[in-house]
Amino acid sequence: MLYFFEQFLNGIQLGMLLFLLAAGLTLIFGIMDLVNLAHGSLYMLGAYFAATFADWTDSFLLGALFALAATAVTGMLLEVIAVRRLYDRGHLNHVLGTFGLLLFFNEVVRLIWGPAGMTLSLPSEMLNAVEVLPGLFYPLYRLVIIGVTLAVAVLMYFLIMRTRLGMLIRAGASNREMIGALGVNIKLLYTMVFGLGAALAGFAGLMQAPILTVQIGMGENILIAAFVVVTIGGIGSIRGAFVASLLVGLADTVGRAFVPDLLHSFLSESASSSLGRALSSMMIYLVMALVLIARPEGLFPAAGK
Amino acid sequence: MSPPAKPPVKTGWSIGIVTPRIGLNIAVIATLAVVPVYAALTGNAFALTLFTRVVILAIAALSLNLIMGFGGMVSFGHAAYLGIGGYAVGILAKEGIGSGFVQWPIAIGAAALYALVVGALSLRTRGVYFIMITLAFAQMIYYVAIGLDRYGGDDGLTIYRRSGFDGLIDLSNRTVFYYLCFGLLLVSIYLVWRIVNSRFGMVIQGARSNERRMRAIGFPTFRYQLVCFVIAGAMCGLAGALLANHTNFISPAMMHWTRSGDLIVMVVLGGMQAIFGPLIGALTFLLLEEGLSRVTDYSNLILGPFLLLVAISWQGGIDGLIAGTRRG
Numbered sequence: 303m304l305y306f307f308e309q310f311l312n313g314i315q316l317g318m319l320l321f322l323l324a325a326g327l328t329l330i331f332g333i334m335d336l337v338n339l340a341h342g343s344l345y346m347l348g349a350y351f352a353a354t355f356a357d358w359t360d361s362f363l364l365g366a367l368f369a370l371a372a373t374a375v376t377g378m379l380l381e382v383i384a385v386r387r388l389y390d391r392g393h394l395n396h397v398l399g400t401f402g403l404l405l406f407f408n409e410v411v412r413l414i415w416g417p418a419g420m421t422l423s424l425p426s427e428m429l430n431a432v433e434v435l436p437g438l439f440y441p442l443y444r445l446v447i448i449g450v451t452l453a454v455a456v457l458m459y460f461l462i463m464r465t466r467l468g469m470l471i472r473a474g475a476s477n478r479e480m481i482g483a484l485g486v487n488i489k490l491l492y493t494m495v496f497g498l499g500a501a502l503a504g505f506a507g508l509m510q511a512p513i514l515t516v517q518i519g520m521g522e523n524i525l526i527a528a529f530v531v532v533t534i535g536g537i538g539s540i541r542g543a544f545v546a547s548l549l550v551g552l553a554d555t556v557g558r559a560f561v562p563d564l565l566h567s568f569l570s571e572s573a574s575s576s577l578g579r580a581l582s583s584m585m586i587y588l589v590m591a592l593v594l595i596a597r598p599e600g601l602f603p604a605a606g607k
Numbered sequence: 608m609s610p611p612a613k614p615p616v617k618t619g620w621s622i623g624i625v626t627p628r629i630g631l632n633i634a635v636i637a638t639l640a641v642v643p644v645y646a647a648l649t650g651n652a653f654a655l656t657l658f659t660r661v662v663i664l665a666i667a668a669l670s671l672n673l674i675m676g677f678g679g680m681v682s683f684g685h686a687a688y689l690g691i692g693g694y695a696v697g698i699l700a701k702e703g704i705g706s707g708f709v710q711w712p713i714a715i716g717a718a719a720l721y722a723l724v725v726g727a728l729s730l731r732t733r734g735v736y737f738i739m740i741t742l743a744f745a746q747m748i749y750y751v752a753i754g755l756d757r758y759g760g761d762d763g764l765t766i767y768r769r770s771g772f773d774g775l776i777d778l779s780n781r782t783v784f785y786y787l788c789f790g791l792l793l794v795s796i797y798l799v800w801r802i803v804n805s806r807f808g809m810v811i812q813g814a815r816s817n818e819r820r821m822r823a824i825g826f827p828t829f830r831y832q833l834v835c836f837v838i839a840g841a842m843c844g845l846a847g848a849l850l851a852n853h854t855n856f857i858s859p860a861m862m863h864w865t866r867s868g869d870l871i872v873m874v875v876l877g878g879m880q881a882i883f884g885p886l887i888g889a890l891t892f893l894l895l896e897e898g899l900s901r902v903t904d905y906s907n908l909i910l911g912p913f914l915l916l917v918a919i920s921w922q923g924g925i926d927g928l929i930a931g932t933r934r935g
Contacts, residue, residue, distance in 0.1 A: 337735060339868070387919045393735060394681055395918040398875045401868045402914025409907035526746060526864060533739040572756070580754025587743040587750075591728065594740050598732040 304438045309559040310552070311434070315444050317551020318451035322506035323528035324535070324543040325458060326499025332475040332538020333495050336385065337393050339400040341503055341528065342521025343407035348373045348504025349511040349520065350415055353422040362425050369508050370501055377500020381493045389492070408518050419517035422508070447509050454505070455544060462540060471495060475538045527554075530590045536600030545601060550586045557585030628930040632883045635890060639789055643782045655781055656853075661893050662788045663849045666795050668873040668885035670842035673799055675871070676879035677808065678835050679815030683738045684725070684745025685870045688718045688840050690752060690862035692847020697857040698758055700766050707770030707778070711848050718844020719837050721748070726836035730829055745867060752859040763858025770852055778852055788849055792886070795842060800882050802838070811835050876917055878926025887925050 323345060330336050351372045356365025380403070388399045424443055431439035462468035470491055473481045482488045507521070514520065531550050535542025562578030569577065593601060622630070639662065646655040667689055674680040695714035704710065729740045758764045769778040778784045802808045813821045814828040821828050851857050860866075869892070877888020895913070899906035921928060 331735070337738070384915055384919075391918060391922075393738065394675070394871070394875060394879075397681075397683070397738070397868070397871055399915045399918030401865075401872060402911040402916075402918065404911070405907040405914070406911025409905050409911065413905055413908070522865070526742065529739055530743060533736060533743075537735060576754045576756040576760070580751050583750035583753070584747045587747045590743045591740060591747075594732055594736060595728055598736060600736070 304435065305559075307435060308438060308440065309555050311440055311444070311448070312559075313552035313555035314548065315448050315551070316555055317548040318448055318455070319506050319510055320524070320528055320531050320551055321455060321544055321547035322451055322502045322509075323524065324531035324547050325455075325540055326502040327528055328532045328535065328538055328540060328543045329471065329475075329495050330499050331532060333471060333478065334389055334492055335478070336389060337396040337400065338385075338499075339397060339525065340380070340385075340403035340407065341499065342525030343404050344373055344377055344500045344503040344521070345507035345510075345524060346411065346516075346518070346521040347376060347407065348507030349422070349516040350411060350420065351504065352508035352511055353420040353516050354415075356422055362422075362428075365422075366508050370505055373504025373507075374497045374501035377504075378493050378497035380500070381496035385496060386489070386492065404522075411518050417518065419515040421515060422511040424512045428512075443512065450509070454502070458540065467491075467494065527586060530586050534590050534593045534600055536602040539600070539602040542600060542602030549589065553585045553589045554582075557582035561585070626930070628881075628883075628926065631887070631929050635883070635887060636793075639792075643785050647782070652781070655785055657893070657897060659781070659785050659788055659853050660850075661890050662785070662792050663846050663853055664870070664873065664893065665886040665889040666788075666792050666849070667843045667846040668870055668877070668889045669792075669795050669799055670839040670846070671870050672874045672879060672881075672885045673802065673842070674836055674839045675874060676881075676884070677803055677815065678811045678832060680730070680832060680836065681738050681871075682741040682836075682839075683864070683867050683871065684741040684743075684748075685843060686862045686864070686866035687745035687748045688722065688843035689847040689850055689866070690748060690857075690859070691718045691721055692844035692849075693851035693857040693861055694752060694755075694758070694847075695844070696770060696848045696851040697764050697766050700768060700770075701758060701764060705768055705771045707772045710770045711845065714848035715841045715844045718847065719841040722837045722840025723833070726833045726840075730832055730836070742864060742867070745862060745864065749859055749862045749864075752862060759858065761859060763856055763860070766851060766855045766857065769855065770848070784852065788853075791845065791849070796882060796886070798842075802835075803882065807831065807834075872914060876914075876924050878924035878930075881924075881926035881930075884924060884926045891925060 323341065327338060327341050330338050330341070348369055351369035352365050354365075355368040355372075356362050359365055359368070384399075384403065388396055391399070428443045428446065430442045432442050432445060434440045434445070460468075462471055470481065470486055473486075474488070474491060474495075478488070481491075506524075510524075527550065531543055531546045534549065535544070535546035561582045562574055565574035565578045565581070597603075625633075639658065642658045643655055646652060667685065670688075671682065671685045674682055692714040695717050696710045699705075699710045699713065725741065725744045729737055729744070732740055752758075753761050769784070772778070776783055776787060778787070803812070810821065810826050810828070810831045813826070814832060818828050847861075850861065873888035873892045874885050875888070876892055877886065877890075878884030895910060896906065899909055903909070917924070923930075
């Protein structure tokens with residue numbers, strides 16, 4: 303039972319992290335109608351920036367703050383210089399163009415930081431474990447991730463539902479041409495949305511950096527998982543992204559934790575370990591395929607699409 | 608070469624019936640035909656290896672163009688078929704079945720069967736959802752391959768003997784193997800050309816431009832698209848079998864999603880909806896990759912922005928540039 307609860311927390315933590323990536327992706331998808339394969343690169347950049355700035359300032363918190371700002375600025379520059387020119391092209395050209403960006407960013411990182419990975423170490427007080435239930439110790443930092451990302455989610459909710467920028471974002475998601483016609487500075491809105499998405503991706507990267515190694519290509523697999531989230535949730539829907547990230551996060555961790563054991567109860571040791579590994583990695587894609595077969599537009603199709 | 612043209616007007620120049628496009632296609636085919644001669648004369652064995660790869664991946668890109676370019680079905684999981692074809696050869700070789708007469712039909716059949724299942728499920732969705740669900744299925748196959756401990760798991764599997772054809776043709780002879788791949792490429796091009804210009808192909812293309820209308824005039828578009836999807840899968844499965852024989856090695860990496868991205872790049876770069884487009888795209892992409900990696904250690908610094916530039920400014924890819932017409 304304790305093991306189950308621990309895995310449940312792990313699932314929530316992964317889900318919240320995916321939400322940070324997926325929220326940006328789904329906004330960019332929903333408003334600019336852009337398939338952005340370079341989103342994972344911003345996640346990677348966030349982690350690299352954080353590791354570098356934390357090294358310079360000797361402070362995790364300062365490093366994280368600088369990294370967040372740097373990723374947002376990179377995102378906005380990227381939008382102004384390159385991405386903006388892709389909007390009126392088809393999805394296929396988005397795939398081609400942002401695939402090019404992904405290759406470019408991987409190479410830039412290799413040029414600047416070298417092929418070896420980096421590590422970002424936590425302040426010592428973060429290394430403790432907390433007794434969340436009697437007998438269950440859970441790493442404090444993972445709880446912090448859950449807390450901080452939840453706070454970001456709430457902030458996002460207020461930003462989108464209660465501010466003028468949020469109103470424009472919602473309007474843009476349901477009808478782009480119309481808000482342009484109403485005199486909204488749509489170019490600026492696009493740049494800000496892209497910057498917001500970049501900041502969220504960078505934030506996810508820097509939060510994850512102390513748990514994993516910071517390395518080239520770290521954004522590629524998680525990008526696909528974030529796409530799965532966006533697709534399950536319904537493209538353009540933040541609410542959908544939130545529900546789907548928890549679903550995907552739980553499916554993935556629960557799959558990894560329990561599928562091999564489950565198989566082991568009726569299969570031999572070696573067969574169940576290799577099959578279990580394959581099945582648990584496939585879990586999120588299975589969920590996605592099932593959802594799309596039942597609901598071809600995702601769980602929460604954005605209105606007006 | 609070709610004068611600047613405003614879409615969609617064709618630039619009229621040609622030498623006899625040879626338009627720039629036909630000229631380029633003939634030049635590419637002629638070049639591919641003499642690669643082994645060049646390799647033998649100069650002793651440059653690497654050229655033969657490189658161009659064998661070009662020809663094999665051109666077959667894969669050609670099959671992708673059939674569904675993506677002509678059918679409007681953007682599959683972001685096409686590398687899965689390469690993997691399935693390759694693994695069919697590798698697994699059978701490992702289990703002691705070395706005959707190509709068994710390996711290749713199984714490779715093609717397995718890829719076709721997979722395409723049937725994926726197509727039947729994915730074709731319910733449209734647009735970006737279709738892109739994503741094909742990607743999801745390819746990821747599943749990727750993880751299945753990683754889970755195959757007996758066949759190397761993550762590390763992959765070396766194939767010690769190329770497919771045997773009872774002395775009919777000897778694949779271990781690199782020139783023979785090249786010409787076999789080249790021949791299969793020509794057959795594939797012919798096949799795609801026939802399909803595209805048949806009634807079946809017209810329905811597929813009609814469904815791309817307006818599916819609802821095609822259904823309204825009585826075509827069950829789903830069935831047509833599914834058959835098209837399976838044909839493309841089978842063709843790419845064959846390319847996978849060739850690739851496994853070429854590298855003597857299979858691994859999950861050949862199915863990584865970035866490999867699917869490479870195939871899309873080849874098709875778009877060469878020119879969608881052009882019969883020879885994928886071949887020209889595969890040739891350009893792989894030669895560019897190879898050439899740049901010789902000049903600099905950081906070749907993607909150039910290749911990446913180049914792809915971005917193509918996506919922004921070249922509608923219709925190289926073929927569109929040469930033919931002087933712009934395609935949507």
